[in-house]
Amino acid sequence: MLTAQEYDAAEDAALLRTPNRIVECCQPIVFHTESYPVRIPNEVAAIRYLDVMQDGRTEDTFTYLINGLTADEIAAMRRIAEKVAALTERLYGKRSVPRSGMLRALNVVRHIRYLWPQGGAVLEIGAGSGYVGALLLELGFRYICTDITQAFYLWQNQLLTAIAGDGLAELVTSRIEIDHAIADYTAVHLPWWKFVVPSPRTDLRLDVVTCNHAWCEMHPNAMAYTLAVAAEMLQGSGYKAVLFEGWGSTVRHPIWHVGKALAGAGFVFANNDIRASIAVRSDNPAAVHAMVLPIPNANTDEERFHPRIHVDTRNPIGALCASGRDKTKLATAASLADYDMMLREVLGRDDLLTDDERFMRFVADHRR
Numbered sequence: 001m002l003t004a005q006e007y008d009a010a011e012d013a014a015l016l017r018t019p020n021r022i023v024e025c026c027q028p029i030v031f032h033t034e035s036y037p038v039r040i041p042n043e044v045a046a047i048r049y050l051d052v053m054q055d056g057r058t059e060d061t062f063t064y065l066i067n068g069l070t071a072d073e074i075a076a077m078r079r080i081a082e083k084v085a086a087l088t089e090r091l092y093g094k095r096s097v098p099r100s101g102m103l104r105a106l107n108v109v110r111h112i113r114y115l116w117p118q119g120g121a122v123l124e125i126g127a128g129s130g131y132v133g134a135l136l137l138e139l140g141f142r143y144i145c146t147d148i149t150q151a152f153y154l155w156q157n158q159l160l161t162a163i164a165g166d167g168l169a170e171l172v173t174s175r176i177e178i179d180h181a182i183a184d185y186t187a188v189h190l191p192w193w194k195f196v197v198p199s200p201r202t203d204l205r206l207d208v209v210t211c212n213h214a215w216c217e218m219h220p221n222a223m224a225y226t227l228a229v230a231a232e233m234l235q236g237s238g239y240k241a242v243l244f245e246g247w248g249s250t251v252r253h254p255i256w257h258v259g260k261a262l263a264g265a266g267f268v269f270a271n272n273d274i275r276a277s278i279a280v281r282s283d284n285p286a287a288v289h290a291m292v293l294p295i296p297n298a299n300t301d302e303e304r305f306h307p308r309i310h311v312d313t314r315n316p317i318g319a320l321c322a323s324g325r326d327k328t329k330l331a332t333a334a335s336l337a338d339y340d341m342m343l344r345e346v347l348g349r350d351d352l353l354t355d356d357e358r359f360m361r362f363v364a365d366h367r368r
Contacts, residue, residue: 001158002153002158004042007172015193026148026196026222030248030252031217038150039150040150040154046151047088047096050088050159053101055357055360056100062103062339065245068329069338071334074333076135076138076139080138081343083163087159099354101129104131108244109139115241115243116207120142120206120208120238121141123233124144124146124209128213137164137167138163146191153172156189164187168188170189205235206233206240207240209234209241215258217252218253223261227261227267230265231265241278245277247277254302260293260301266283268282268287268292269291271321273310277307288316289315291308340352
């Protein structure tokens, strides 16, 4: 398991030779703006990142995005909860399980499965607490992720080790080349200094690139780099796409900046609604009946590049999303109460709130 000392030493060594402009764009600028902690002195503090960023949103997530759980979904979530509970009991002496983060991640995973029901290779940019990856791995996908925050990266390593075991290639400590890692391992953990490089490889081929609740939080050069690399990786046949839910905090950048960057990288929107934004290369067959930016006859850049709601079943991906959602609804076997009951069974106690949620609830209850 990766230690904070190992990560910090590898990052410090990389910083000696990494160009300034790469260092500049690989900073968690919104976290810094909001004073959110991004580094920890020891990996034992990584448990603080087990279930964050979706604090207090479980009920709304279920109501507006999930609606109900299928039997295979709740089975996969139970397996993850059991592995996390065992991990935290062993490392921290206390059983913990994810609730809000894992539920939110399921929405993205559903849509990836609508496009790739037999599995595929997925790259996640900014994996956060890591449950998109955990679910994908449990459901038979190959998974690669990267992150620019040390604290999240250390937690991701613990989670991926619990989920993938010997199937994890940790590239902070391993010298294996990324193409060999992707070919030989089911999970690949990629530090930012090996992902963002002056001359990136353009021969790697993946099926989906996902980045959730983070696009608007990126440095403009990081956004442009990520989309340029994604456009190369997503060449080929099949429903290869940039697929995500949530644009991220708009403290630094509005959504239309991301829309403009996607258009500039050659992407069009096959689907864009509250549940999933799905963009494909303009030369992909799934680009038919897509939303193309800029919007014609708009007066401002915001109007031209802010993606509108686009749901069109004449588009192949739009049709897959519609039919997939219908099938999921028909296969629903579990409610939010069932989900919580499962988590309580795994946890061995009733209280599912995180300490962050307890704190935020106290603050909200006493705010005048």
